[in-house]
Amino acid sequence: MSRPIEDYGFIGNMASGALVALDGSMDWLCLPRFDSHACFAALLGEPGHGHWQIRPVSDDFRVSRRYDPGTAILETTFETAEGRVTLIDFMPFTDKEHEVDVVRLVRGDAGTVPMQMRLVIRFDYGLIVPWVRRRDYGLSAVAGPDALQLVTPVETHGENASTVGAFEVQAGQTVPFTLGWRPSHWPERNMADPQAQHARTATEWRRWSGACKFGAGRSDHWHEAVVRSLITLKALTFDSTGGIVAALTTSLPEKLGGVRNWDYRYCWIRDATLALYALLTSGYRDEARAWREWLLRAVAGDPRQLQIMYGIHGERRLTELELPWLPGYAGSQPVRIGNAAFAQRQLDVPGELMDTLHVARKFELERSEHAWALQRTMLNELEREWQLPDEGIWEMRGGQRHFTHSRLMCWVAFDRGIRAVEEFGLEGPAERWRGVREAIRADICRHGWNEAKRSFVQYYGGTSLDASLLLMAQVGFLSARDPRFISTVAAIERELMVDGLVLRYRTDTEEDGLPPGEGVFLACSFWLADAYVMMGRRDDAQALFEHLLSLRNDLGLLAEEYEPRLGRQLGNFPQAFSHIALVNTANNLASAHGPAEQRAEHDGQGEEEPG
Structure with a gap:
């Protein structure tokens, strides 16, 4: 056993x-x-x-x-x-x-x-x-x-x-x-x-x-949790290159005895923005700079060859294999090494990359002309591709769709490009990008909104909810006071919450190419706490944050998911994404204007009326 x-x-x-x-x-x-x-x-x-x-x-x-x-x-x-x-x-x-x-x-x-x-x-x-x-x-x-x-x-x-x-x-x-x-x-x-x-x-x-700047002078359990999470992130960083692996392990299951067993010993671009926030707001500029430089080296080249993830040295071929001689954790087979998702099209990734470099500029990391040249070329490519279907943030293996979150991050990509011109004086066709940004906004509001649900949904034409939509206010697409965002949060609370925690989406009702069943996703639960902070529901945010802290093991470590019925952690361990989310939520709660609020306040357009 x-x-x-x-x-x-x-x-x-x-x-x-x-x-x-x-x-x-x-x-x-x-x-x-x-x-x-x-x-x-x-x-x-x-x-x-x-x-x-x-x-x-x-x-x-x-x-x-x-x-x-x-x-x-x-x-x-x-x-x-x-x-x-x-x-x-x-x-x-x-x-x-x-x-x-x-x-x-x-x-x-x-x-x-x-x-x-x-x-x-x-x-x-x-x-x-x-x-x-x-x-x-x-x-x-x-x-x-x-x-x-x-x-x-x-x-x-x-x-x-x-x-x-x-x-x-x-x-x-x-x-x-x-x-x-x-x-x-x-x-x-x-x-x-x-x-x-x-x-x-x-x-x-x-x-x-000792250089951690979270809650300077405080020594409570929030400070302890943040420091332990930052030490975990530091230990998951490959020092030679600055890349941060998603987790130490491969094939720890998202459902005991199931097949959702993946290799997480690689570096995902998707983690970059949130990781950069966690490091910079905690006082770790050198680590943030090294992560950014790893990112620029890894994605260098033809933007049409941009991947969602890379090896710790920037390797691109991460061929997925099964190891039949290993019975798997709790009989969870197959055991996999490599990750076939590296070859997927995920149109949210350019948005994450653009947002990461925007965050670096806001925190006054040294400028990189190479970075801006890469960003401009990438936006030119995305201008031709943003309307295509993809596999989405959760790396679905059930076929490509028009995922709302992917379109949201395409919007972010052009928004951050425009702001680089407006706020930092970089050269680029901002007027043309504004037109693309508004076209994507209209597309999301027209096709991503489900009137019957009174919520944005996972993909165009569908009815399923998706916890990634909790990021709509955090990235600045909508104000946290927008009725559509408030209604979407309420729908997620109704349909995706299990024992006070948040599922990514319902695998039992949504065909994703795999047998159904997994635990609640810890990062998504932290995102809900962030949404509460931005909506002014600070008591709810703090209660949820305390609940999430109670799920850590006795050493303060978190896996990717949690199974409330069994009281067990699930998925690869320790999981960088969970600890990144913990640090960011702690910062949001501990300050009147945390990173998420600042991002929406300064980067978002703040529409409050449906349209």
Whole structure:
């Protein structure tokens, strides 16, 4: 039986990351990059597909855990009849993409506790058993292009194609384990002192998290939630390029036992604007600048080849494959790597890109003439394509349609282009773009509105609702006081809310090319809180925000979705989009004019009458 997703803690170092369960089992690790083949894949299968567990010998123990404050260093404390130990897990920062380490320190806190370690290395997502050799420092494991070194003073031996070791930890003693990756054709390397690495890693994390400007001086649970979310976003950033992966994992299901299992270890343009807001409003200009620069490099070239997503280095071919040897999390098959959505047409993406660069200018990031040249060329292409059907924000696999949200973001694209000319003095055919913008507005109001529903709907001619329409006021298309927006929010409350949280859309009534069923979408629920703020319903916004905070696991982490009936997190984990939304909603609530309100106030046209 698979462990609940919320039972996992996350460690990372801006190159890769790992998931560690409550019982000290590291069940997911890809080295040396987020999108590399996993060497521990028990998360999507069985322990024999790769894991690394350190725990007391006794089964009778109590466990508690926390992050070392202000860091991504995980501390799991085991209490037994013999005493108490703390397992400290972290990944040291590295400036070498081909040398990535995981460090585990077992610290004795009280008494003398017998401990055990079991290491099962399976390269290529649990498929390949490596050649393991004993070394003076520990062991070496090699298969194909991959090599791992385990450095520890603990004596180990082989047992059933795994490596095991038994040891005791006394109060005041620390027993170290370092697992380091290198290309298999490189010579074995010397590992840095693990306790010195611990001190350096903690210092660096605290220096970074201490720069957070959210609610300066406050130390309440909102501040804690924002800082934890920002640390999570930082740890999901690929330091070499500035790209932010959507999540650490692949194929954690949106429905237990279902087929909605996708690879999220890539960078979506759609996340860019909201991520930029979260970083900039929290005081992290360097990270926002690096994200923008990754974006510009990734999308450079012919605008007709613009993709919705890219690899962490800007790779474009993200071919989707299935891994039949893995049974999947809770039997959820297939397990997929790669993501076929990279080849979809999603006409909201140019709008997201234009909005991201507009936000960068508003926050006075350094100008980029290359960026404006790219934007102008992209708008020329969009001028010819905005009326085409597409797969939409949710990457439907049931055929292309005229999605209202896609048209909304086409409107945003031209609106931001016009404002770049008007507000920042850039050169462009603003008058022509105004004509296109007004044509798109009229098109949305004519075809995206359903009078019987008194709401905008998911796609032209349909009757289904879509939570992405909550963004209409946030992007400035309508005022939050517009009767159409108020009515659309009310319709979403009636039809898409489950136990006070928001579905993306009804998969049981809307054909999207897949079997129905998924949890509520956490980012959409934060969007509803943002809408409440903009509508003046601050009490409702705060109540919803507090409810969403209560869904985080004990470490403050969120997946993509939540299943209210089961009380379980669902989808890939930890999910950047959920944590981005948390930061932005906290900022909206904490200030009289939060980012969303500012965006509507300064960028929107503010129509209040239907037409």
